[in-house]
Amino acid sequence: MSLLAQSSAVIGMNIKSLPRRLWMSLAMVLASAVVVAVLLAFLAMAKGFEATLQSAGQEDVAFFIRTGSAAELNSSVMKEQVDLLREAPGIASDENGKLVSPELYVIVDGTKRSSGTDANIPLRGIEQQGLALRNNFKIVQGRLFTPGTDELIVGEGVLRQFEGFELGKEVRFGKNRWTVVGVFSTGGNVFESELWADAKVIQTLYNRGSSYQSVRAKLTADARLEDIQAYIKNEPRLNQEVQTEANYFAVQGEGLSYMAIFGRVISAVMALGALAGALNTMYTSVSDRAKEIATLRAIGFSNLSAFIGTMAEALVLALFGGVLGALAAFLLFDGLSASTLGGSFTQVVFSFEMTGQLVMQGIWLALFIGFISGFFPAWRATSVPVAVAFQSRG
Amino acid sequence: MSDDNLFELKAVAKRFKKGKETISIFDDLNMTIKRGDFLAIMGPSGSGKTTLLNLLGGVDQPTGGEIVFDGARIDGLSEGDLAKWRANNIGFIFQFYNLMPMLNAAKNVELPLLLTSLSSKQRQQRVDTALQLVGLADRAKHMPSEMSGGQLQRVAIARAVVSDPKLLLCDEPTGDLDRQTADEILEMLQLLNREFGKTIIMVTHDPAAARHATHTLHLDKGQFVGKDEPELQEKSA
Numbered sequence: 059m060s061l062l063a064q065s066s067a068v069i070g071m072n073i074k075s076l077p078r079r080l081w082m083s084l085a086m087v088l089a090s091a092v093v094v095a096v097l098l099a100f101l102a103m104a105k106g107f108e109a110t111l112q113s114a115g116q117e118d119v120a121f122f123i124r125t126g127s128a129a130e131l132n133s134s135v136m137k138e139q140v141d142l143l144r145e146a147p148g149i150a151s152d153e154n155g156k157l158v159s160p161e162l163y164v165i166v167d168g169t170k171r172s173s174g175t176d177a178n179i180p181l182r183g184i185e186q187q188g189l190a191l192r193n194n195f196k197i198v199q200g201r202l203f204t205p206g207t208d209e210l211i212v213g214e215g216v217l218r219q220f221e222g223f224e225l226g227k228e229v230r231f232g233k234n235r236w237t238v239v240g241v242f243s244t245g246g247n248v249f250e251s252e253l254w255a256d257a258k259v260i261q262t263l264y265n266r267g268s269s270y271q272s273v274r275a276k277l278t279a280d281a282r283l284e285d286i287q288a289y290i291k292n293e294p295r296l297n298q299e300v301q302t303e304a305n306y307f308a309v310q311g312e313g314l315s316y317m318a319i320f321g322r323v324i325s326a327v328m329a330l331g332a333l334a335g336a337l338n339t340m341y342t343s344v345s346d347r348a349k350e351i352a353t354l355r356a357i358g359f360s361n362l363s364a365f366i367g368t369m370a371e372a373l374v375l376a377l378f379g380g381v382l383g384a385l386a387a388f389l390l391f392d393g394l395s396a397s398t399l400g401g402s403f404t405q406v407v408f409s410f411e412m413t414g415q416l417v418m419q420g421i422w423l424a425l426f427i428g429f430i431s432g433f434f435p436a437w438r439a440t441s442v443p444v445a446v447a448f449q450s451r452g
Numbered sequence: 453m454s455d456d457n458l459f460e461l462k463a464v465a466k467r468f469k470k471g472k473e474t475i476s477i478f479d480d481l482n483m484t485i486k487r488g489d490f491l492a493i494m495g496p497s498g499s500g501k502t503t504l505l506n507l508l509g510g511v512d513q514p515t516g517g518e519i520v521f522d523g524a525r526i527d528g529l530s531e532g533d534l535a536k537w538r539a540n541n542i543g544f545i546f547q548f549y550n551l552m553p554m555l556n557a558a559k560n561v562e563l564p565l566l567l568t569s570l571s572s573k574q575r576q577q578r579v580d581t582a583l584q585l586v587g588l589a590d591r592a593k594h595m596p597s598e599m600s601g602g603q604l605q606r607v608a609i610a611r612a613v614v615s616d617p618k619l620l621l622c623d624e625p626t627g628d629l630d631r632q633t634a635d636e637i638l639e640m641l642q643l644l645n646r647e648f649g650k651t652i653i654m655v656t657h658d659p660a661a662a663r664h665a666t667h668t669l670h671l672d673k674g675q676f677v678g679k680d681e682p683e684l685q686e687k688s689a
Binding site: 063064067071074075349350353354355356357358359360361443444445448 | 503506509511512531532535536538539540542544546550552553554555563564566567611
């Protein structure tokens with residue numbers, strides 16, 4: 059008869075005998091579940107943060123900041139330079155002219171709802187063309203700010219995480235008072251962590267003269283960054299570097315990759331603990347079934363079928379824990395809104411994002427725990443001579 | 453080797469290492485078991501009864517000598533080949549039954565048949581026949597926890613004979629039973645020996661149990677020290 063039939067019989071017997079070891083088995087399931095849930099929580103956080111940044115960046119938008127500036131915050135672009143960049147090759151146009159958005163980026167204070175503490179929020183100065191460069195921009199409450207006034211609109215993420223930005227509220231940053239006239243969405247990306255107001259008003263209130271900090275420009279389908287870089291290089295009045303907006307945000311997100319690394323380290327440490335518990339459970343299981351395993355081997359069942367039976371028990375318990383942990387992580391964390399310090403020392407509001415790929419990582423971790431915790435006890439169960447196994451149980 | 457001989461042990465030795473010391477169970481054990489024998493092996497604790505049974509059952513290997521079964525040596529077989537040999541030739545009956553507590557009587561009896569190429573229907577027929585033979589056809593669906601000691605041992609006997617092995621090895625099969633139940637089990641073994649031609653080797657402490665066998669060998673300190681002849685067995689039975 060095939061090994062399959064023998065193994066199926068042994069697996070069935072092992073699973074049916076689990077109630078005899080209920081608490082030990084549950085402990086192994088729970089240990090696996092906790093490890094998987096913790097891993098998935100960190101990975102979902104990192105994934106959500108990454109998605110928030112990456113979904114903001116577009117491949118067909120060129121992003122200019124001063125050479126050597128790592129981010130918008132410490133960059134500056136003069137008005138004359140903006141005019142020169144408008145003439146760069148590959149910049150798209152519409153009926154209103156070139157699709158170029160010079161923008162300002164200053165930091166203001168906000169009070170976090172979760173802790174009551176102050177944290178930095180970006181206040182972006184933007185013009186009409188800037189709105190056109192955000193494909194998924196839409197006003198969800200109120201209206202757009204009126205150019206030339208001290209009105210601002212607030213991202214949905216800011217509204218969710220910070221106090222005092224509800225529609226119609228007056229907010230004060232230093233000496234400047236602003237009125238919230240609208241709430242906007244950009245599809246959940248990093249721009250929703252910002253306040254937007256008229257660029258000219260911010261230039262005045264923050265003594266920026268006619269300067270900006272970054273420039274975004276829509277690219278034509280056949281545009282090449284190399285051509286734009288050559289244009290900048292050949293124009294002595296320009297000292298900007300250019301990259302796609304997608305690349306800029308990808309680089310900004312790299313600094314936060316510690317989340318995933320930290321999560322994996324924590325999970326690895328916890329997995330070691332879970333592994334110790336799981337090994338104990340499986341050694342107990344093998345000891346509990348020593349006479350049964352020896353009897354089956356005496357009857358003529360192969361060592362391999364006994365080995366597979368023990369391995370299957372460990373894998374089933376660990377898999378059950380993994381699924382439980384993934385389910386708990388999904389219910390507890392998926393879509394959970396949080397904010398953390400992003401690039402430019404400002405808060406980035408993001409949502410935990412649980413994906414099928416992350417769940418599979420959790421399941422693989424659980425199966426790894428199951429494999430290791432099953433392998434050694436299974437090896438012991440089948441390497442002890444049958445005669446000795448009978449003696450060990452009196 | 454005569455065709456009548458099922459088992460032949462030639463100068464079998466079995467030694468264990470215990471630390472630096474070597475403990476010898478058998479040094480030069482010789483014996484022949486004929487087909488159709490019902491052999492009882494008696495002896496004090498530590499005399500080597502269980503070790504001998506393990507060697508005959510292929511669950512232990514000798515450190516010297518030859519064990520010949522049905523004309524072929526088994527002492528040099530690999531563990532995998534020995535498992536197949538046991539599945540094809542041996543039925544085990546243990547003192548404490550060694551049934552799988554999570555399986556009902558029928559499923560326990562079916563276990564050795566999982567090692568054969570019989571279909572599910574053929575297995576079911578064999579299981580029914582074996583349970584009828586031991587008088588437990590109506591208990592097929594009962595779990596071990598729902599049965600008495602005598603019933604459990606009868607299920608174990610059904611499991612031992614279901615694949616029609618040549619040899620039954622019994623390790624104190626009545627050691628956990630009261631006298632009346634023990635006698636019922638021993639009569640069943642006699643039936644299997646007389647009517648179905650099964651060769652049976654039974655290790656026991658119990659002289660009353662040994663009297664059900666056709667021969668009794670007495671083992672002490674790794675040597676056979678006496679033999680009860682069939683006539684004597686019948687007289688004392």
